[in-house]
Amino acid sequence: DVVMTQSPDSLTVSLGERATINCKSSRTLLYSSNNKNYLAWFQQKPGQPPKLLLSWASTRESGVPERFSGSGSGTDFTLTISSLQADDVAVYYCQQYFRTPYTFGQGSKLEIK
Amino acid sequence: QVQLVQSGTEVKKPGASVRVSCKASGYTFTGYHMHWVRQAPGQGLEWMGWINPNTGGTNQAQKFQGRVTLTRDTSINTAYMDLGRLTSDDTAVYYCASGPDFFDYWGQGTLVTVSS
Numbered sequence: 335d336v337v338m339t340q341s342p343d344s345l346t347v348s349l350g351e352r353a354t355i356n357c358k359s360s361r362t363l364l365y366s367s368n369n370k371n372y373l374a375w376f377q378q379k380p381g382q383p384p385k386l387l388l389s390w391a392s393t394r395e396s397g398v399p400e401r402f403s404g405s406g407s408g409t410d411f412t413l414t415i416s417s418l419q420a421d422d423v424a425v426y427y428c429q430q431y432f433r434t435p436y437t438f439g440q441g442s443k444l445e446i447k
Numbered sequence: 448q449v450q451l452v453q454s455g456t457e458v459k460k461p462g463a464s465v466r467v468s469c470k471a472s473g474y475t476f477t478g479y480h481m482h483w484v485r486q487a488p489g490q491g492l493e494w495m496g497w498i499n500p501n502t503g504g505t506n507q508a509q510k511f512q513g514r515v516t517l518t519r520d521t522s523i524n525t526a527y528m529d530l531g532r533l534t535s536d537d538t539a540v541y542y543c544a545s546g547p548d549f550f551d552y553w554g555q556g557t558l559v560t561v562s563s
Binding site (some may be wrong): 374376378383384385386389390393394427429431434435436437438439440441 | 482484492494495497506508509510512542544546548549550551552553555556
């Protein structure tokens with residue numbers, strides 16, 4: 335199975351500051367035939383299902399604020415929140431859908447300082 | 448608008464089976480795979496498998512093979528997840544998810560509690 339490892343497990347950031355979460359895959363998620371990275375980022379708030387923020391490592395879903403961005407390729411990826419808002423408090427997960435079983439990172443809990 | 452509406456809370460005894468349903472609306476049900484993901488209390492997300500609603504073909508995580516059955520009824524745009532031989536480790540919220548980017552749409556979740 336592809337192992338997804340996120341860092342840090344938790345982070346505390348001040349409002350308006352940048353938050354960065356890293357995700358490392360045990361195998362490349364870059365499919366050479368289409369040059370796409372099969373990596374998604376989700377946000378989950380308590381009592382709610384996960385919400386897809388970005389797919390293909392960097393494609394923002396409709397309605398997702400521009401302060402959320404994704405970068406990286408192959409095995410190393412990053413989710414960046416450029417200017418933290420109070421509503422961004424949540425647990426963030428990366429997930430690979432390159433090969434089954436699709437696997438998630440362990441989650442990174444984001445709090446406000 | 449797109450909706451995935453799941454069945455309600457279940458309480459089961461060890462060794463029993465459970466069926467969770469997921470009714471889709473607002474998009475073409477047969478257009479995208481339906482995935483099942485679970486989340487134990489206070490834990491992370493675990494992908495269980497998918498069903499292709501168009502063909503009925505399935506793919507399950509090896510961990511669940513032999514214990515999970517994924518089916519669908521295209522006449523009512525509903526997918527089902529049956530999980531057998533339940534143990535306390537199966538206590539979790541079970542989600543269905545689908546969409547063009549695999550996991551765009553999510554159900555509200557179904558809590559399954561396994562307890563004697």
